[in-house]
Amino acid sequence: SYVMTQPPSLSVAPGQTARITCGGNNIGSKSVHWYQQKPGQAPALVVYDDTDRPSGIPERFSASNSGNTATLTISRVEAGDEADYFCQVWGTSDHPVFGGGTKLTVL
């Protein structure tokens, strides 16, 4: 089945930019979706179809997808952005697949 790799952790100072990557074989040919999961909460969609934001998600959240890497970018990071972030695609077996997740720590 399709495998996606995320860095386990990332630390960023407030006000800086966080870039969370999701690697996969030719992932640029797939639609990538991103979820934010805060401690004790359910995941929440922050980006869908590579670059689109659901209503209510700040413009600070943006994303791109090309080649073998998809990237979620969080600009002007705030303390409230501290969470786990997961990428997701629809895999080769026509089932959804999630990346392992990246824990974002705001210093």
Added chain:
Amino acid sequence: QVHLVQSGAEVKKPGSSVKVSCKASGSTFSRYAISWVRQAPGQGLEWMGGVIPLLGIANYAQKFQGRVTITADTSTNTVYMELSSLKSEDTAVYYCAHQLTGDVKWFDPWGQGTLVTVSS
């Protein structure tokens, strides 16, 4: 806006079964889909299977084939996930997650999660 509410936490013995419910309310399109995704303690997200309630057709991840059954009651907009032959490794939070239609490939929103603990 769609809202998903799940049933409460469960404690089960190894070898038994658990059935978790997920009730949808709000502006649901007729051909919406519901998936079940679980998360073991400190781990990532794992898709188990899903159903389009209107069609009553479920599909499952190969890992759970034969052990999971997902059903839907369209009269109450409730989807059920039953997992049998429970093992300690099934201890996890189980989430239901909504797709606008079966062709939409992202999940929004998610239920609040149901903790299932398997322990003797």
